[in-house]
Amino acid sequence: MGGGARGPATAPETPLGPPLVRETVGTAVYRRLREAVLTGRIPPGSRINEVELASAWQVSRTPIRDALRRLEAEGLVAAIPGRGMMVPLLRREDVEDLYALAEVVEGLAARRAAERATPAFLAQLNALIKTYGAALKQEDLAQVVAADDAIHTAVAQMAQNRPLEETIRTLRLRLRPVYAASFQLRGRAGKTFREMAKLVAAVRARDAARAEASMREHLASLGGDVAAAFDELHPPPA
8 A cells, every 4th residue: 555645634524614713812802892882882982092902901902903993994983083993973864874774684684584484483473572562561661672672683593694694783783872762762662562563473474575564664663763862862972
């Protein structure tokens, strides 16, 4: 038998994919900073101090700057002359634009979810809309918000399209400063319940066109109410 030289040993692949790669410092900094902005831990209107972040995370300023450049390209931070990088404040026009985009992508997700609905998913939707209704009767606003958010998340996941799901998640996080507060508007929680019940009924019927229309109608209605009450929901910082 031939005695050819062996190549370098490589880790075997499994049905779950190749071995995990350790996260680089730059990737970790970008991920954590992006998450902090999107979840509001660094709230709109805040200046991002590179020196403080580098000290807190015990890294050099280079990965901080690289992460900020990536976030600026995504529109999540902005360079303000004389002030450095800041998390921009939401404007009424931003809210209108974000909800207009949400209508399109979440409408598509609802269509796909209706087409691909599994029995487990339908049972989950039924449970969530019942939870929403019970919380509404009890005037438990926190539970109302959680149930509504869970319905949107479940629909996005059932669409089985990772880029679409990620786009929806990012949009909803960017709208977070006004989303939860919107349920405090007079009659909004009840209106959202009725709109979401129509969506759930359409998905249960596996009526893809009606599911998409229901989601788009809901987001158009919600976006209109939020824009009309923008100053009440999102007052400028003192």
